[in-house]
Amino acid sequence: MERLGTLRRNMMRVTGAVAMSAVLALGAVACGGDDKDSSGGGDKVTLGFMGDLTGENSGIVIPPWNGAQLAVEQYNATNPKVKIELKRYDSQGKPEQATGLAQQAIKNDKIQGLIGPAFSGESQSVAPILDEAKIPSVSPSATNVTLGEKKWTYWHRVVADDEVQGAGASDFIARAFKAKKVFVVHDNQDYSKGLADYVTKGVQAKGATVATDVVDQKGTDYSSTVNKAKQAAPDVLFFGGYYAQAGRLFKQLREGGVTVPLVTGDGSLDGGLIKGTGANNANKVYVSCPCLIDPEGKKNPKAKTFNDAYKAKFNADVAIYSGEGFDAATAFIEAIKAGNTTPEKINQFLSTINIEGVAKPIKFESNGELAAKDIYVYESKGGKLPLLGNTKDATVK
Known part of the structure; x- marks a missing residue:
């Protein structure tokens, strides 16, 4: 993309x-x-x-x-x-x-x-x-x-679509973390910006203030974003983008002293996210997705x-x-x-x-959209990203 x-x-x-x-x-x-x-x-x-x-x-x-x-x-x-x-x-x-x-x-x-x-x-x-x-x-x-x-x-x-995912992710951020300040980052790709924009609108509608930043898709040094995030002192940071970029960003955020929950979207639901972030840095990392990974058949x-x-x-x-x-x-x-x-x-x-x-x-609906609208959230745990639950009711410890 x-x-x-x-x-x-x-x-x-x-x-x-x-x-x-x-x-x-x-x-x-x-x-x-x-x-x-x-x-x-x-x-x-x-x-x-x-x-x-x-x-x-x-x-x-x-x-x-x-x-x-x-x-x-x-x-x-x-x-x-x-x-x-x-x-x-x-x-x-x-x-x-x-x-x-x-x-x-x-x-x-x-x-x-x-x-x-x-x-x-x-x-x-x-x-x-x-x-x-x-x-x-x-x-x-x-x-x-x-x-x-x-x-x-x-x-x-x-x-x-991303509007549905953005609503689910923002609901999870506001409800699970009671976030009042959210820092939203994206890398300006078509998918990334769209999802980030919907999350921004969603958390603002729930009463949170939002600060934003844009990173270079092919960049490797995110120190400017790390500094902005630290200055903003958010309750949660959301990144819209893919796991290759998310891993680099999250690693530098953690190493730079940003300890708040890090949330991202379906483009980052891959083991490469944890590998890029580093196992020791991947605590309190969450991924929303309009996909259901249910190997034990608990949902279906x-x-x-x-x-x-x-x-x-x-x-x-x-x-x-x-x-x-x-x-x-x-x-x-x-x-x-x-x-x-x-x-x-x-x-x-x-x-x-x-x-x-x-x-x-x-x-399918008449415009080709899927009729089902559920969004799920996954939590980094033990080097993997197991299902935490539906964004409507998933809770964090």
Whole structure:
């Protein structure tokens, strides 16, 4: 996900990509009579997965990629009439890279649907291309509010947006810590600033005063922010951003003498946060997320079955958005199982789906937003980030 400034510079490029995608879409339709897989209806449907799979923040994209793989593998193992081929597109979270990959997916690979993109910045660039080509997409993790306001017909996501997360995080901050002064930091990326802004509005509405600061996404020296935070003397510090940046910032905050609770969002729900912060510095660190990581199935019995299968395949417990990756793939699988193998028919099915997923109910509103709005909070403990509870009622000791 790039900064807002970068996104603005990319707008001309995106506009051109949309026009080009229309030509590519028409070409794909024209070829449909010669290639039974190009528009579905044959013995195979091709789906794509797009996200940062090798970049700095790949730790929060590999789990949903794994979840999607597992769902497709389990489906194909039933020997269905129509099998699914899943192709991966490593965007490294970069909008300009994602744009080219989307064109490749449509023109060369003739995908019938896309799981992703994973981040909000790349989603802003790719969604109009997919919409123009009439290719349905379901993101497991893109949370920027404006994505749901673009009136894209073929776009969906299986997570609540940043406004919902911001409200949940601010409620947790105000209720659990009785915070009257909050210091809010972000690194000016599309996702980061959006979430930070909603947290700011949320805690202010609950009576807290807010001081803010912006750090460089690629920076390594945050001493200026540390000094500002110490001077502000907040009850809680919130950071909107990804774990690579959060880890560097939190480490320097702790080493600089800032001992208040540190709260961040879903982009930091990864072991890399604790590694970057340092185990000795990671006390009183909390992460909000519109995702449910429930390996023991306390909230949903399906979650334990999923975790057991996930662990058997990947030798790891479920992690951030692994369940959402599985659910996003499941939405497509259910459409295909019902006999829908063209992009248009798959998309029509998605507008009516209403089933229980492993992370949450899979049901979309008319604008592609997920109907479920729960936000959860995780606490750093013993070098891990176990579930603390729903932001509505989670308490701290």
